[in-house]
Amino acid sequence: MGSIGAKDVPQLLDANGRRIDGRGLEDLRPLRITAGPLQQAEGSAFVEWGDNKVMAAVYGPREVHPRHLQQTTKAVVQCKYNMAAFSVDERKRPGLDRRSQEISKVIAEAFESVLFVEEYPRTSIDIYIEVLQANAGTRCAGVVAASVALADAGIPMVDLVPAVAVGKVAGTIVLDLKKEEDNYGEADLPMALVPRSGRLVLLQMEGHMTRDELKRSLDLGVTGCKKIYEVQKQALRDRYAVSAPSAGAEVAA
Ligand code: CDP
Numbered sequence: 001m002g003s004i005g006a007k008d009v010p011q012l013l014d015a016n017g018r019r020i021d022g023r024g025l026e027d028l029r030p031l032r033i034t035a036g037p038l039q040q041a042e043g044s045a046f047v048e049w050g051d052n053k054v055m056a057a058v059y060g061p062r063e064v065h066p067r068h069l070q071q072t073t074k075a076v077v078q079c080k081y082n083m084a085a086f087s088v089d090e091r092k093r094p095g096l097d098r099r100s101q102e103i104s105k106v107i108a109e110a111f112e113s114v115l116f117v118e119e120y121p122r123t124s125i126d127i128y129i130e131v132l133q134a135n136a137g138t139r140c141a142g143v144v145a146a147s148v149a150l151a152d153a154g155i156p157m158v159d160l161v162p163a164v165a166v167g168k169v170a171g172t173i174v175l176d177l178k179k180e181e182d183n184y185g186e187a188d189l190p191m192a193l194v195p196r197s198g199r200l201v202l203l204q205m206e207g208h209m210t211r212d213e214l215k216r217s218l219d220l221g222v223t224g225c226k227k228i229y230e231v232q233k234q235a236l237r238d239r240y241a242v243s244a245p246s247a248g249a250e251v252a253a
Pocket residue numbers: 088089090092099134135136137138139140179182188190
């Protein structure tokens with residue numbers, strides 16, 4: 001991205017506590033979820049969240065490929081997170097890089113604890129996440145899309161899994177970072193929640209915050225996840241409602 005001097009860092013919070021895109025500290029970016037847009041996949045979902053556009057497709061339980069990954073006591077959950085070359089400002093080199101591998105791994109682990117894997121030994125549940133346009137928080141958008149896709153496929157799971165990143169910008173804890181906040185902020189804390197039990201199934205952190213800030217971030221993230229959960233449920237209702245479906249579930253900023 002080239003070197004950036006301190007004077008080039010954008011002002012992330014104004015004097016009134018407004019963020020770079022006009023949001024308040026605890027506001028989500030507009031979120032819209034469409035369940036089942038793909039015909040060929042067993043389950044699918046499309047998430048438009050701020051400037052992120054993320055498609056998820058799922059299959060399974062089905063035969064394991066490659067075969068040596070097969071487990072006799074449970075299904076394996078495999079995830080492939082991919083960023084399209086055209087999804088970011090500077091063309092991303094296609095293919096699997098370390099970041100995509102890490103994100104694929106943490107998302108697979110998050111879902112392994114939510115799906116009833118013991119019920120389907122020797123099978124695979126496969127999650128594909130394609131990021132078509134990226135603006136920070138794509139792993140969370142991927143989790144949100146994948147859980148709606150899994151439900152769309154009728155794969156039994158404990159609960160839908162909402163996810164959101166909380167962070168610290170200009171010394172303040174804020175919900176749902178966009179790209180400038182992610183790049184120039186002090187901390188980024190993506191998390192995914194099982195609302196029914198309150199269990200976190202994904203929690204990562206980049207940067208620094210105090211113990212008290214971390215506690216406040218977790219509380220704010222849980223509140224955000226509960227709002228996202230409602231949009232996920234509405235997307236599924238819209239897809240499967242017998243009467244008058246709308247074009248997609250959404251939350252305004
Ligand atoms: O997307 P997420 O916040 O989950 O992951 P990240 O590694 O913190 O990346 C933050 C953002 O940086 C991405 O969403 C993209 O907008 C951007 N990025 C990029 O421009 N080029 C890359 N090769 C990777 C990320």
